[in-house]
Amino acid sequence: MKVLQPIAPIEPMQPVTPKPWWQHIGHAAVRALYAEIALEPKPGLVSFRDTGSHQDMDGSTFLRSLFALRHYFPRMAQAGWQGAPFASLQQLGLQAEARMLRATDGINTHRGAVFGLGMLCASAGRVQALGLPSTPQNFRAVLLTTWGQTLAKRAEMAQSTTPTSHGQRVAQRFGLRSAVVEAAQGFPCLFEITWPTLQQALAAGMGERAARVQALFATLAVLDDTNLVHRGGLDGFHFAQAQARQFLASGGIFQADWVAQARVVHRTFVQRHLSPGGAADVLASACWIHTLCGSSSHDASERLAPARMVAA
Secondary structure: OOOOOOOOOOOOOOOOOOOOHHHHHHHHHHHHHHHHHHOOOOOOOOOOOOOOOOOOOOHHHHHHHHHHHOOHHHHHHHHHHOOOOHHHHHHHHHHHHHHHHHHOOOOOOOHHHHHHHHHHHHHHHHHHHOOOOOOHHHHHHHHHHHHHHHHHHHHHHHOOOOOOOHHHHHHHHHOOOOHHHHHHOOOHHHHHHHHHHHHHHHHOOOOHHHHHHHHHHHHHOOOOOHHHHHHHHHHHHHHHHHHHHHHHHOOHHHOOOHHHHHHHHHHHHHHOOOOOHHHHHHHHHHHHHHHHHOOOHHHHHHHHOOOOOOOO
16 A cells, blocks of 8 residues: 655745835836837837838847836836935936946937936826825826926026037927926926827727827827937928828728828838837837826825825
């Protein structure tokens, strides 16, 4: 007779430790940037389907960049919670940009997102410190009350100092709204155009892919995208906006053949070497808001940390 060995006691399962709120904020930023690169069609931009108007980068370049930036966004959320001055946030951003460039062999994949999405993560962290619900309205309001004055001064200085980037150069030359100006005004395109368009499309029953394309085209139609001006001049910039407005006026993603129509726009952008990188960054920020807030701001605040209502 075979003697059965005693069964070893089963170790109790360890409870899953909730992800710290700053990691939740930061990792949502990384996922949002992945959602942007994975989206297709999007005119002139790199996706996993093709390289768009670019010869020096592809989807894998963006993945290397995202891996290099994975710790940056949580750190920005923590710095925001601490109420760090803008100079400290800027230093974190410069360090992140250097890591990005090392990972991509000097190719600028996410410089705009390092600034814009980084500032939003800092704002979300500050919202947590103040005990406010995590809502788009609070993200914007806290950004302005905490760093708006400094950002406004930097935007004013940028109009008269020597430009240090292509975006600053064309903004100064043509009187366009730079990324710093957008930030100083609380990202009006993001909160008044891109995010509402994304939400409206989802509420209408469209899938995430379609909703993101609609939000991208709505952004492209109005944003002063300095990347477009740098690559195609004012003529290219106006052409791009006109194409976006025509797509939307024809029904946008509510057309039966919207994918084919969007790909036609994509091919025209590639022919003109146009790439709306600024609009892509704003779309990623809208995806970040959706991850944190979804359709219910109250639910989002509960996911991050217990929040108390503060009287306005």
